[in-house]
Amino acid sequence: MTDINSPLPATGSDADDAPLYAPRRKIHPQAVQGRFRRIKWTVLAITLGIYYLLPFVRWDRGPNAPDQAVLIDFPNRRFYFFFVEIWPQEVYYLTGLLILAALILFLMNAVAGRAWCGYLCPQTVWTDLFYAVERFFEGDRREQIRRDGSRLTVRTFIDKAMKHWVWLLIAWWTGGAWVLYFADAPTLVKELASGTAPFAAYLWIGILTLSTYTLAGHMREQVCTYMCPWPRIQAALTDEHALNVTYRYDRGEPRASLKKSIAARAAGGKAGDCVDCAQCVAVCPTGVDIRKGLQIDCIQCGLCIDACDAVMSKIGRPTALIAYDTDLNVKARELGQPETFRIVRPRTILYGALIVLVGAVMLWSLATRDVAGISVIHDRNPVFVRLTDGGVRNAYTVRVLNKTLEARRFSIGVAGRDGLSVEAVGVAASREGEPVVEVGPDQTRELRLLVTAHEPPRVEGAIPLVFTLTPLDGGRAATARDYFRGP
Amino acid sequence: MTTERGETHDHSVDPVTGTTTTGHVWDGISELNTPLPRWWLWTFYLTIVWSVAYWIVYPAWPLAQGYTKGLFGWQSREAIVTDLAALQAQRAAFGGRLAEAPLADVAKDEQLFAFARAQGKAAFGDNCAPCHGAGGGGGKGFPNLNDDDWLWGGKLEDIQTTIRHGIRWTADDQTRIGTMPAFGRDGVLKRPEVNAVASYVRTLSGLQPAAGADLALGAKVYSDNCAACHGDKGEGKQELGSPNLSDPIWLYGSDVVAIADGVWNGRGQAMPAWSGRLDETTIKALTVYVHSLGGGAR
Numbered sequence: 001m002t003d004i005n006s007p008l009p010a011t012g013s014d015a016d017d018a019p020l021y022a023p024r025r026k027i028h029p030q031a032v033q034g035r036f037r038r039i040k041w042t043v044l045a046i047t048l049g050i051y052y053l054l055p056f057v058r059w060d061r062g063p064n065a066p067d068q069a070v071l072i073d074f075p076n077r078r079f080y081f082f083f084v085e086i087w088p089q090e091v092y093y094l095t096g097l098l099i100l101a102a103l104i105l106f107l108m109n110a111v112a113g114r115a116w117c118g119y120l121c122p123q124t125v126w127t128d129l130f131y132a133v134e135r136f137f138e139g140d141r142r143e144q145i146r147r148d149g150s151r152l153t154v155r156t157f158i159d160k161a162m163k164h165w166v167w168l169l170i171a172w173w174t175g176g177a178w179v180l181y182f183a184d185a186p187t188l189v190k191e192l193a194s195g196t197a198p199f200a201a202y203l204w205i206g207i208l209t210l211s212t213y214t215l216a217g218h219m220r221e222q223v224c225t226y227m228c229p230w231p232r233i234q235a236a237l238t239d240e241h242a243l244n245v246t247y248r249y250d251r252g253e254p255r256a257s258l259k260k261s262i263a264a265r266a267a268g269g270k271a272g273d274c275v276d277c278a279q280c281v282a283v284c285p286t287g288v289d290i291r292k293g294l295q296i297d298c299i300q301c302g303l304c305i306d307a308c309d310a311v312m313s314k315i316g317r318p319t320a321l322i323a324y325d326t327d328l329n330v331k332a333r334e335l336g337q338p339e340t341f342r343i344v345r346p347r348t349i350l351y352g353a354l355i356v357l358v359g360a361v362m363l364w365s366l367a368t369r370d371v372a373g374i375s376v377i378h379d380r381n382p383v384f385v386r387l388t389d390g391g392v393r394n395a396y397t398v399r400v401l402n403k404t405l406e407a408r409r410f411s412i413g414v415a416g417r418d419g420l421s422v423e424a425v426g427v428a429a430s431r432e433g434e435p436v437v438e439v440g441p442d443q444t445r446e447l448r449l450l451v452t453a454h455e456p457p458r459v460e461g462a463i464p465l466v467f468t469l470t471p472l473d474g475g476r477a478a479t480a481r482d483y484f485r486g487p
Numbered sequence: 488m489t490t491e492r493g494e495t496h497d498h499s500v501d502p503v504t505g506t507t508t509t510g511h512v513w514d515g516i517s518e519l520n521t522p523l524p525r526w527w528l529w530t531f532y533l534t535i536v537w538s539v540a541y542w543i544v545y546p547a548w549p550l551a552q553g554y555t556k557g558l559f560g561w562q563s564r565e566a567i568v569t570d571l572a573a574l575q576a577q578r579a580a581f582g583g584r585l586a587e588a589p590l591a592d593v594a595k596d597e598q599l600f601a602f603a604r605a606q607g608k609a610a611f612g613d614n615c616a617p618c619h620g621a622g623g624g625g626g627k628g629f630p631n632l633n634d635d636d637w638l639w640g641g642k643l644e645d646i647q648t649t650i651r652h653g654i655r656w657t658a659d660d661q662t663r664i665g666t667m668p669a670f671g672r673d674g675v676l677k678r679p680e681v682n683a684v685a686s687y688v689r690t691l692s693g694l695q696p697a698a699g700a701d702l703a704l705g706a707k708v709y710s711d712n713c714a715a716c717h718g719d720k721g722e723g724k725q726e727l728g729s730p731n732l733s734d735p736i737w738l739y740g741s742d743v744v745a746i747a748d749g750v751w752n753g754r755g756q757a758m759p760a761w762s763g764r765l766d767e768t769t770i771k772a773l774t775v776y777v778h779s780l781g782g783g784a785r
Contacts, residue, residue: 382624385633385781388734395633395781425779426594446601450781 026148027221027287029131030141030279034306043119044128052173057178059083064405064441072182078442084366085442087403096362100355107351109234111343112324113244117230118301123223124285126174126216131285135192137163141282168209168216175208202444221286224299231296241342245300246325247280247291250334255291258315273317280304280322290322373401374469376449376480384485391454392486398424398449398471401478402439402479407471410440414451415464423450436472451484461485491493582606586768590643593775600775607776610769612759615777623780627739628756636736639663640725641784647774653760654728662760665728669714673749678751684708685747691721692732697743 059069059082066073071080079086085092109114119122137159138144147156179201180188191197215223224231224465238244252274256264261271274291281289283304288297290304302324309319329339379395402408411434414422424435425448430454439445451465462483469478501508511518542548545557575582581602582763585593594600612621616630625631630638632711637647656662670676676684679755681702686696687705710719717723721732730738739754740747761770777783 124734346583379622381620381622382631385624387632387634388731388736388737390735393781394631425781426600427598445597448604448779448781 014187016149022232024222025287027285028141028144029285029287029303030282030307031135032283032306033302034309036306040119040128040301040303044125046298047120047122048129049473052177052460055177056186061085062405066184068184070181074182077355080115085403087401090369093366096358100362103351103355103358105230106237107348107355109237110239110242110345110347110351111241112300113233114231114234114298114300117224117234117299118245121299123215123228124299126170127220127285129170129423130220130226133170134163135341137166138261139254153211164217167213171209171212171216172205174212176207179204180206184401194438221297221299224286225297235296239347240328240345241326241340241345243324243326243341244294245290245298245302245322246327246330247274247322248294248320248330248333249291249293249327249374250330252291252321272370273312273321274310275315279307279311279312283307294327333472370476371403372408372469372471372475372478373403374412374467374478374480375399375401376467376482378482378485383469384487387452387454389454391452393452394484396449396451396467396482398447398480399444400437400439400447401444403442405441407438407440408475409436411436411470411472412447412449413468413470415466415468417453417463419455420465420484421444423452424448425450431472434470453484494760510618574766578606581769585771590647590771590774593771594779600779603772603775604779606679606769606774607774607779610765610773612777614765615773618758623777630738631736633782634736635782635784636731637725637782637784638728638730638738641778641782643774643783645725646777647770647784649758650765650770650777651760651762652772654758655755656757656760659760659762661726666728667715667716667749667754669751669753672753676708676712676750680704680708681747681750682743683751684713685743688713688732688746689723689743691739692735692741694741 025392029407054070057067057069058067059080060067061080065078065085066080068080069082071078073080077088086092092229105116134144138147138156163433176192183201188197188201192201205424249272254270254272254274255261255276256271258275261275264271278289281287281304283306284290284298285303286297286299288295290298305320305322305324308322312321314320326341329341332339375398377397379397383394385395398412400410400412401412411431412422413422413434414420421435424437427435427437427447429436435447435449437445437447448468462485465482465484466479467482469480471477488738499508500506500508501517504519506519506521508517509520516758542555543558545561546554547557581599584596584599585606588596588599593603611619611623615623619625620629623632630636635641637645639645639654652659652661652663654662654667655664657664668675671678671681682697683701683705685705686700687702687709689696690702696705698702708722713721716727716729718729718730723729723731723733735741737745739749743782761773765773
């Protein structure tokens with residue numbers, strides 16, 4: 001850093017005067033084995049397995065609903081998720097899910113930094129898979145660098161072409177799986193295979209193919225570094241107790257090659273455990289040097305831990321030179337103070353409690369939600385009608401909702417004033433003076449409801465009315481409020 | 488190098504960014520040469536090619552007479568016709584059932600009834616609402632279709648006949664005509680008689696007569712001139728279209744002035760015949776809709 005008060009160098013070649021734009025440095029991450037690599041493969045297999053296969057999971061809901069476990073049914077405006085069926089007006093459950101997801105993300109961050117970024121984020125999972133494909137066809141890091149640096153041979157061209165072909169296949173399958181969430185999966189697969197699927201299906205497969213191929217194949221770590229907001233938010237949310245992938249510089253520094261460090265130690269001098277082999281940099285999928293400390297490009301996937309541990313084991317030094325640790329502990333060890341690990345602290349307790357609370361509220365509201373509903377709109381023109389016998393009548397447009405998967409019968413009653421009679425236009429059935437209507441499974445029915453006050457009414461202003469929808473099978477009633485108006 | 492306009496042309500490299508400059512310098516500020524990305528340029532060329540292709544394929548240029556038709560003769564009007572045909576086809580399933588179903592049976596089928604009401608509501612908004620109001624609430628001189636007071640009958644068949652042939656619509660030879668004569672203007676009744684009968688008519692539906700009104704004279708005038716059409720007790724006759732004077736519903740208002748005005752000048756609002764202007768299925772849907780507003784008689 002140049003002191004801003006010092007006179008500017010005449011040549012203008014100072015580091016601060018470097019171009020503001022950096023061309024992208026292509027990253028060739030090296031293959032690595034170890035604990036975190038195994039965890040990442042496992043997570044990759046599980047998450048991709050869920051993504052690709054979930055649409056084929058069946059869930060029997062009886063004859064009046066689709067039997068796909070997870071289905072977003074746009075034409076019929078329903079969302080099915082195993083035992084849950086959501087109507088459009090219940091989208092607030094989605095809001096609840098998003099709140100829950102955000103809180104879980106916060107908790108993960110408070111416990112172990114960017115665990116989401118390193119293991120679970122789709123961008124990471126697909127990019128990881130694409131890197132594996134790249135290494136399969138083009139060889140490991142050194143091979144790739146050598147090939148990229150030399151003239152294009154027929155062999156390299158074929159390998160690269162194969163890589164892009166497989167990438168596109170994966171991307172295409174990704175898009176293909178995406179559309180299966182929006183229609184009956186087995187049927188749509190058949191339609192896709194026979195070329196009779198709706199145009200939207202092909203369009204979305206195309207879009208998802210393109211986005212997957214671009215994001216996972218070409219943009220890779222740039223998505224995390226430049227496009228994603230989470231690293232910025234995460235940096236503001238984290239604290240000194242959160243575990244992060246940390247280079248323990250208290251142990252590693254001063255770094256020196258194996259020979260020099262052995263010589264220095266033999267001479268009674270100080271030499272750290274880091275042998276500066278740069279394996280941690282070589283394996284990094286975002287190309288950072290973890291030894292520079294916590295940085296925004298680091299997705300904390302732990303692969304540098306695996307790489308370093310392998311080297312340390314080989315040269316007979318203790319592992320965990322890079323490990324999940326906190327800066328606080330690094331400093332503490334430097335000062336000879338004890339380490340502290342505080343997973344349970346106000347922050348994590350708060351996030352945990354909020355997750356439990358939001359989850360409980362959602363479950364409770366889901367379990368106790370009404371499966372019958374009624375909504376009422378008063379006629380605007382005319383607001384009321386005088387009848388030949390001197391009575392007054394108000395008309396309402398009523399919609400009855402039946403969220404169960406069986407047809408149900410309801411009676412509709414009105415309370416709020418003595419001597420009111422209720423009639424639903426076109427409905428002959430009644431019970432105790434209340435019209436009885438049948439609503440089909442998982443459907444709504446609109447009715448015109450006439451409420452009449454036969455005695456000469458003394459209506460001043462508006463009389464509040466309560467419309468009660470009573471299921472004849474004994475289920476819970478639903479109510480709606482409106483007014484009765486007269487001259 | 489300085490031009491006549493004072494610009495300096497010097498294609499040097501800007502030291503800060505490493506970018507070449509265009510050589511334009513104003514007040515010591517030089518313009519960097521950052522050419523458009525190649526993909527942008529090619530996209531731009533592509534749009535030009537696209538537009539030329541568009542001219543050729545679609546109708547584009549106006550000519551002295553007509554216009555260039557395009558390769559395939561595409562027309563927006565044709566596209567609308569196609570869309571309308573598609574809509575008709577979509578409606579055909581229910582529309583066909585509605586056309587065939589007897590009028591009385593429409594309400595028995597829940598789905599058909601809902602379809603008829605929806606179509607009737609749309610047709611009502613397009614054709615009837617200007618006079619009868621958006622919800623059929625009516626206005627002075629235009630009957631409220633929500634109440635149970637019908638001039639020409641409120642059964643399904645009556646409503647259908649009224650919509651088909653109109654009222655006092657002389658262009659239709661089946662239209663129904665009932666005339667309230669202008670008793671005063673034509674010299675049949677004198678002003679005191681008209682005032683007296685107006686007050687008397689108010690009492691038929693329980694309203695107060697005007698102060699000091701000669702009800703005996705009114706009753707006599709009524710039975711001599713009005714009862715023939717409106718009935719002895721003012722109950723009206725739907726076959727003549729004569730209003731019921733004994734209920735609380737008044738098409739032109741219930742005050743003495745309004746009633747006297749009707750007796751003096753007569754009444755006779757016309758309703759157009761819709762047969763021929765609307766197809767039979769639409770009239771059927773309108774009939775069902777109006778009947779279902781609340782006042783329909785069985």
